Structures are given as C-alpha cells and as structure tokens.
Amino acid sequence: MLIPGMLGKRYNINYLSRIPMVAAGKGDLTEPVDHPKSTEPIDAEVIARAQRGDAEAFRLLYEKHKRRVYSLCLRMTANTAEAEDLAQEAFLQLYRKIGTFRGESAFSTWLHRLSVNVVLMHLRKKSLPVVSLEETTQSGEDESAKRDFGADDVALAGSVDRLQLQRAVDSLPPGYRMIFVLHDVEGYEHNEIAKIAGCSVGNSKSQLHKARMKLRDLLKMNRAEKAGKSRAG
Amino acid sequence: MTCVELQESLAEVEDGTTPEQRAHLRTCPACSALVNDLNVIVAAAGGLQEADEPSPRVWNSIEIALRREGLIRPQRTTGSLAHTLFTGWTGRWLVSAAAMLLVAAGVLIHDRMQTNTVSERTAFSTPIPNPSDLNDNDLMQEIAVNAPTMRAAYEANLQQVNESIRDAQAMVNESPNDEDARRSLLDAYHQKSLLFELAMDRSLP
Known part of the structure; x- marks a missing residue:
C-alpha cells in the first residue's frame, strides 16, 4: 500500500503539488448548481469545521462521499490506479475550495460536479475522446x-x-x-x-x-x- | 414501424411509450425483449453509484497533501492534561525526536547542497543516520496504539521511504555533485519527516 503520487514515485515527492489544477473553461462545472439527485443534506457543522481546517471534519466528509466519488472515477476510467489518483485530486480540490462553499446548493452536488470535472479534464489530457x-x-x-x-x-x-x-x-x-x-x-x-x-x-x-x-x-x-x-x- | 425504426426511436423515447412504439412492441417479441433488457440495464445501473471502496492509501495521500499545503490546522481539544502527559509519553517523545532528527538530517544535506563543490567530494561522505534505524519501531508502535487501522499503510510507506532514502543516498555517494541526487535525498528525508508528523498528530489527545 503506497501513497499514490507521493511515496510510490521515487525522487518525485512533489508530484502531488504538481498535479495540474483543473482550468476553468468548457466543461468546468465546479460552481455549485442544483441537481435533482443530490438532495442529501450534509451536516453544516462539519462543513464549517472543515472550513476552519479541522482534520477530523475533512476525514468525515471524505468518509461520507468517498464511495460515490471513487466509483464515479473508476467507472469513467476503468482503471483502479487512475481512479484513486482522480478521487484524491477531487477531494483535494474540494478542500482547497471549501472556504468558498456557502451552502446555496447541496454539498454533494458540488462535490460530484467537481469530481466529474476532474475526470473529464484527465480524459481530455489523455486525449481520449470524451464524446466522439x-x-x-x-x-x-x-x-x-x-x-x-x-x-x-x-x-x-x-x-x-x-x-x-x-x-x-x-x-x-x-x-x-x-x-x-x-x-x-x-x-x-x-x-x-x-x-x-x-x-x-x-x-x-x-x-x-x-x-x-x-x-x-x-x-x-x-x-x-x-x-x-x-x-x- | 419496423424493428430498425423502433430501435432508432428508442434513442429519443427510451421506454417505448409512443403509440407507434407500443403498436410495434405488441406484435414483435424480439423488440419487446430488447426494451425489457434495456430497462433491466438502466435499473441495474443505479447500483453502480457507490459500488466501490477506495483503498486506505487515498485518504492517506489526501491527508499528507492537506498538511503539506497547510489546509489542516491543529485543533487541540481541552482533554485531560494528565492523560496527555502520562499516556504513551515516551513513544511521543521518541517520535518527536525522530522527526526532529530527520529534519536536522535534511537541513544538513541542504546546507551541504549550498556549499559543496567538486573539490569537496569527500565532504558528503559524512555519515547520515541510517534511516532504517531511526526509531521506525517507535513510530510503528505509536501507530499501532493510536491508529491501528492505518498500521499497514504506514508500514508500507515507511518501507518505501526508507528505500527511497537508501537509493538517493547511493546516488549521492556515487555522484556527490549531482544536484538532482542531493535534492532527491533531501526530499526523501522530508517525506519521512512528514510520516512522523502524521504519526504525532494521530497521537494528539
């Protein structure tokens, strides 16, 4: 069991910080929007704690959403290692942006949109046809x-x-x-x-x-x- | 409506509910079976939404990255001071000391990176603590007590980082003026100190 992108890559421990951020533009759907399926409320207190940098709150959010985010990544890529890296990137982006979340839309909607965006950007970088x-x-x-x-x-x-x-x-x-x-x-x-x-x-x-x-x-x-x-x- | 037309129309009206579709389906068992099968697939697809569990290493990596980026800030609770002082204090002290030693080793390497020249090739032969001996056991004991579920992940990562240090050290010994090799060694030590930091945080009350 290795920490992907970090300990698994010799002499390249800055890999995580060098994962390119998803650029805004076509297909960038990281802005909170409503989605009919994402109605599950999340404890506002946990989000507030995460916004203050509480490690336990980060972990709770991860535990709650990890299966859906990872399953999405795995289904879209059909590759376990890629899916893990993408799930990791999706959560990291979430945590980096969590300070801007104001609860206007469902938290899970926001996260899943962000995850889809991360996967799409990855597929585009691999020059795989998103739709052809x-x-x-x-x-x-x-x-x-x-x-x-x-x-x-x-x-x-x-x-x-x-x-x-x-x-x-x-x-x-x-x-x-x-x-x-x-x-x-x-x-x-x-x-x-x-x-x-x-x-x-x-x-x-x-x-x-x-x-x-x-x-x-x-x-x-x-x-x-x-x-x-x-x-x- | 022919079978081919029905099939093409399903892209627009998926469940076969237009009058034309219904009329065809009433008389065509093959198309009827097709629509049933597609409905079965659609119904089963929802079950894939949370079908898979990521391995523990995903959270491990996230946590390390969060700390590295300073997104996690210490949230000390007001727990029992006595408990804090007397429960496993030895382990924590050792782990802390090991982390400091690692950082010091890194600083030593860094300093040498700044000053070392070709003529000082031998300077880099100054013995650096063997990473395998650097209180790894204490670290693992600490993890076993405070985060037993993470033990395997820590063990694997520790082994990996020790290998990285050994490899990088070998490269530095071979080419003392190789900037990349020295940076790799410094990075490897930094990586190990991150692991120790993580272990310390897990042991906080």
Missing part, C-alpha cells in the same frame, strides 16, 4: 446494435448481476462509457451532459442508446459463455 461521433459511425457500433435484431435472444431475464454489469461498463468505449455513467449511473440529464461533455443533446441521447445496446450485447455474450461452460461442465 466517429467512434460510433466508424467502428461499426451501429451494425453491432442492429444485427442483434432477430438473433437468437437470450433475454437478460429481469436482472443483471452488478459485477457483470460493472465489467461490461468497463469494456465500453470511453465515449459510450462516459455518457452511460453520467446518465444512467449518476443521474444527469442529457442537457447537463451536453454541457459537461461539450456535445449536443442529440449526440448525448444517441451515444447513450448505443452504449446500452452495446452493454446488452456484452451481457448476453457473457451469459451465453457461462451457459456454454455449464453445459460443457
């Missing part, structure tokens, strides 16, 4: 989705195992994955996603639909493989 039309039109995803029709359907039988879905989401192309996570996992609306990802609402809807179709393909393939193995066994 080409990804869908050139890679034959449409064909993949359409040829499913009329095929021997193994229905998902009313339920999907969480781990299977997790694996399937991880194997989606980055553009699909992002839209699916933002919409179906995190509950953002298409107009919000369009703003975050810098695409049109129509593009967001189209990508989401194709992401779901691709997931269905993956899950069915997985089921078929399992069924084949159990028959062979």
Whole structure:
C-alpha cells in the first residue's frame, strides 16, 4: 500500500503539488448548481469545521462521499490506479475550495460536479475522446446494435448481476462509457451532459442508446459463455 | 414501424411509450425483449453509484497533501492534561525526536547542497543516520496504539521511504555533485519527516 503520487514515485515527492489544477473553461462545472439527485443534506457543522481546517471534519466528509466519488472515477476510467489518483485530486480540490462553499446548493452536488470535472479534464489530457461521433459511425457500433435484431435472444431475464454489469461498463468505449455513467449511473440529464461533455443533446441521447445496446450485447455474450461452460461442465 | 425504426426511436423515447412504439412492441417479441433488457440495464445501473471502496492509501495521500499545503490546522481539544502527559509519553517523545532528527538530517544535506563543490567530494561522505534505524519501531508502535487501522499503510510507506532514502543516498555517494541526487535525498528525508508528523498528530489527545 503506497501513497499514490507521493511515496510510490521515487525522487518525485512533489508530484502531488504538481498535479495540474483543473482550468476553468468548457466543461468546468465546479460552481455549485442544483441537481435533482443530490438532495442529501450534509451536516453544516462539519462543513464549517472543515472550513476552519479541522482534520477530523475533512476525514468525515471524505468518509461520507468517498464511495460515490471513487466509483464515479473508476467507472469513467476503468482503471483502479487512475481512479484513486482522480478521487484524491477531487477531494483535494474540494478542500482547497471549501472556504468558498456557502451552502446555496447541496454539498454533494458540488462535490460530484467537481469530481466529474476532474475526470473529464484527465480524459481530455489523455486525449481520449470524451464524446466522439466517429467512434460510433466508424467502428461499426451501429451494425453491432442492429444485427442483434432477430438473433437468437437470450433475454437478460429481469436482472443483471452488478459485477457483470460493472465489467461490461468497463469494456465500453470511453465515449459510450462516459455518457452511460453520467446518465444512467449518476443521474444527469442529457442537457447537463451536453454541457459537461461539450456535445449536443442529440449526440448525448444517441451515444447513450448505443452504449446500452452495446452493454446488452456484452451481457448476453457473457451469459451465453457461462451457459456454454455449464453445459460443457 | 419496423424493428430498425423502433430501435432508432428508442434513442429519443427510451421506454417505448409512443403509440407507434407500443403498436410495434405488441406484435414483435424480439423488440419487446430488447426494451425489457434495456430497462433491466438502466435499473441495474443505479447500483453502480457507490459500488466501490477506495483503498486506505487515498485518504492517506489526501491527508499528507492537506498538511503539506497547510489546509489542516491543529485543533487541540481541552482533554485531560494528565492523560496527555502520562499516556504513551515516551513513544511521543521518541517520535518527536525522530522527526526532529530527520529534519536536522535534511537541513544538513541542504546546507551541504549550498556549499559543496567538486573539490569537496569527500565532504558528503559524512555519515547520515541510517534511516532504517531511526526509531521506525517507535513510530510503528505509536501507530499501532493510536491508529491501528492505518498500521499497514504506514508500514508500507515507511518501507518505501526508507528505500527511497537508501537509493538517493547511493546516488549521492556515487555522484556527490549531482544536484538532482542531493535534492532527491533531501526530499526523501522530508517525506519521512512528514510520516512522523502524521504519526504525532494521530497521537494528539
């Protein structure tokens, strides 16, 4: 167990302080805004204590939100190490800015927007397409989705195992994955996603639909493989 | 409406509730199964929202960065003074002393970085305390008492930082005038002192 970005990197202990701050601009949604899913109140006293630099309050805020922030980072990147670094960066940005939080919107909304922004900036720096039309039109995803029709359907039988879905989401192309996570996992609306990802609402809807179709393909393939193995066994 | 048209329309109206969609779904089991499957996927997606737990090292790193940046400020409570004085005072004293020693070692290196020249190659051979012996055991005992859940993380980090110090020291010995090597050594000592500082803070009442 190493402290990522610090003890894990020899002769580079200033790595943490050199993590570039997210620049304001397109997709910078760190300003508090309302979000329908983020209605959970947080103890104002804990926030006030954190604003005074109370270590325990920082830890309490982390404990309360760590799973959601980390899960978001992990779903979006499909990489544990990257997700941990991004979750760390998201919380650090939160703590750096917490003095400016005045409670006009839900704290969790603020944090999750900030986290999404951190991940998006990371993906952009990696030159990964946040949303790419080409990804869908050139890679034959449409064909993949359409040829499913009329095929021997193994229905998902009313339920999907969480781990299977997790694996399937991880194997989606980055553009699909992002839209699916933002919409179906995190509950953002298409107009919000369009703003975050810098695409049109129509593009967001189209990508989401194709992401779901691709997931269905993956899950069915997985089921078929399992069924084949159990028959062979 | 054909199957392909239905599929395309699902991007706009996801649940298949327009009259045209409904009419098609009533007569097409394949499309009906498709819509059901998509609904199943959407329903399961919510379960991924808090599905994963980050490893303890994430908080560990955050805490260290917060201290480094001065965002955490000491919040001393008005607990029992006697308890503070007589509970584990020896360990705390040792840990504090070790941290000071580490800082002193760092300062020593830093001073030498300022003054050392090629002609003074041997000056850097002044023995620096072996990091492995620098009250690491006391540190771990302190952690075991005050933050047992963090013991493994501290142990791993301590081992790593000691390796960093050893490597950096070897580089300095090999190239005494290498600025980067000396800076690495200084940084490594600083890193270790941060760990000790963290341990001390955990032991506060």
